Amino acid sequence: MNNNNTQDLINRDQQYVWHPYASASQPPVCFPVARASGVHLELEDGRQLIDGMSSWWACIHGYNHPTLNEAAKNQLDNMSHVMFGGLTHAPAITLCERLVALTPVGLNKVFLADSGSVSVEVAIKMAFQYWIAKGQSQRNRLLTVKNGYHGDTFSAMSVCDPINGMHHMFKGVMAEHLFVDAPPLGFNRPLQAEDLLALEHALGEHHQTISAVIIEPIVQGAGGMRFYNPAYLKAVRDLCDQYDILLIVDEIATGFGRTGKLFACEHAGISPDIMCLGKAISGGYMTLAATLCNDKVIEGIDSSEAGVLMHGPTFMGNPLACAVANASLDVLLASNWQQRIAELEIIMTNELNVVASLNQVNDVRVLGAIGVIELKKPVDMKQIQPAFVEKGVWVRPFGKLVYIMPPFIITDDQLTILCRAIVDVVREITLA
Numbered sequence: 389m390n391n392n393n394t395q396d397l398i399n400r401d402q403q404y405v406w407h408p409y410a411s412a413s414q415p416p417v418c419f420p421v422a423r424a425s426g427v428h429l430e431l432e433d434g435r436q437l438i439d440g441m442s443s444w445w446a447c448i449h450g451y452n453h454p455t456l457n458e459a460a461k462n463q464l465d466n467m468s469h470v471m472f473g474g475l476t477h478a479p480a481i482t483l484c485e486r487l488v489a490l491t492p493v494g495l496n497k498v499f500l501a502d503s504g505s506v507s508v509e510v511a512i513k514m515a516f517q518y519w520i521a522k523g524q525s526q527r528n529r530l531l532t533v534k535n536g537y538h539g540d541t542f543s544a545m546s547v548c549d550p551i552n553g554m555h556h557m558f559k560g561v562m563a564e565h566l567f568v569d570a571p572p573l574g575f576n577r578p579l580q581a582e583d584l585l586a587l588e589h590a591l592g593e594h595h596q597t598i599s600a601v602i603i604e605p606i607v608q609g610a611g612g613m614r615f616y617n618p619a620y621l622k623a624v625r626d627l628c629d630q631y632d633i634l635l636i637v638d639e640i641a642t643g644f645g646r647t648g649k650l651f652a653c654e655h656a657g658i659s660p661d662i663m664c665l666g667k668a669i670s671g672g673y674m675t676l677a678a679t680l681c682n683d684k685v686i687e688g689i690d691s692s693e694a695g696v697l698m699h700g701p702t703f704m705g706n707p708l709a710c711a712v713a714n715a716s717l718d719v720l721l722a723s724n725w726q727q728r729i730a731e732l733e734i735i736m737t738n739e740l741n742v743v744a745s746l747n748q749v750n751d752v753r754v755l756g757a758i759g760v761i762e763l764k765k766p767v768d769m770k771q772i773q774p775a776f777v778e779k780g781v782w783v784r785p786f787g788k789l790v791y792i793m794p795p796f797i798i799t800d801d802q803l804t805i806l807c808r809a810i811v812d813v814v815r816e817i818t819l820a
């Protein structure tokens with residue numbers, strides 16, 4: 389235990405560091421982490437927390453994984469980075485080859501990017517460049533659904549939910565796109581004809597100015613932790629085909645098994661024109677993302693004035709990240725991940741549903757390795773965050789949502805402890 393060190397770190401953190409979605413002048417009190425291993429985060433003061441967040445969906449194999457560590461160390465001895473313009477290397481080539489093989493049929497080319505938001509920027513740029521090449525530069529809008537989240541850079545932000553995404557704050561500086569109501573809530577709720585009316589109407593009226601539809605498949609993450617029926621995604625694909633509009637599917641949160649399928653698109657049996665991957669692609673070890681596309685998009689961009697995709701980040705194809713991503717795929721594909729996620733789903737369903745009828749709870753929903761308790765009012769973060777730490781778990785709610793997406797390696801007992809800690813904390817919340 390080192391409480392002096394903890395306080396010193398907190399003081400310096402508050403003085404110099406700006407945290408996500410936080411004030412710089414009134415900084416939050418964050419918990420310093422000393423190390424992490426398996427499913428545990430170890431705080432500087434010695435406390436061990438069971439991780440319920442996989443560090444924002446990414447660390448699917450837990451922390452300090454021997455195979456991923458070894459891949460990083462080996463790669464470090466060869467090269468940690470080389471530029472990707474004019475040079476290439478085995479880690480990136482192997483990763484791209486494997487992503488093409490694993491993702492839905494038709495996605496044949498991979499553009500490596502350095503974060504999820506950048507992969508969304510690249511996807512949007514691909515779509516715009518495609519239509520400019522086709523002589524249809526008036527197709528300069530995107531269509532999306534409310535409650536979406538696609539990242540924090542400007543184009544990504546412009547397709548986030550208009551309310552959660554703070555569009556009013558950036559009005560005038562952010563592109564304005566078309567929004568229709570979010571898909572109805574419920575993975576198992578059958579799709580009804582009226583669920584598609586707004587989408588059909590918007591596409592019918594505006595298709596000549598729309599380049600692409602962008603959507604998170606099956607699970608809307610940071611925009612509301614909402615699950616929807618795969619038939620909706622299938623209908624989106626069909627409508628895009630009908631109106632000759634590109635479909636961008638953002639699998640950054642859902643990819644690599646989280647929903648029970650390797651990619652959430654598989655629930656609907658569709659292949660998008662463009663797909664974004666990130667987060668768990670490197671097992672959460674380091675920042676890496678990818679934008680995949682099909683031959684239609686490639687041919688379109690080939691025929692543009694530039695003849696090339698106008699994008700190329702400095703750290704594109706970082707060998708260290710690619711080597712770890714390959715190791716992460718090895719670990720995932722060698723495991724019985726599908727069965728394990730089905731088991732995690734059952735435990736979370738049984739454990740979290742015990743609060744479903746409480747006054748303060750609006751809904752409990754579970755899909756794959758994602759468990760969500762939606763409350764009736766937003767949580768008080770200053771109270772709830774230390775309450776979880778006191779109970780020995782790491783859970784980071786937002787708004788009305790207390791949710792978990794633990795590492796796939798979590799044991800039954802650890803997941804039960806995690807769920808019961810959440811249940812205890814939720815029980816203590818009052819509506820007043």
Ligand SMILES: Cc1ncc(COP(=O)(O)O)c(C=O)c1O
Pocket residue numbers: 444503504505506508537538539540604609610638639640641666667
């Ligand atoms: C669906 C989705 N798209 C894009 C992003 C942005 O990714 P990043 O934070 O790596 O930029 C996120 C991050 O939470 C996400 O959940």
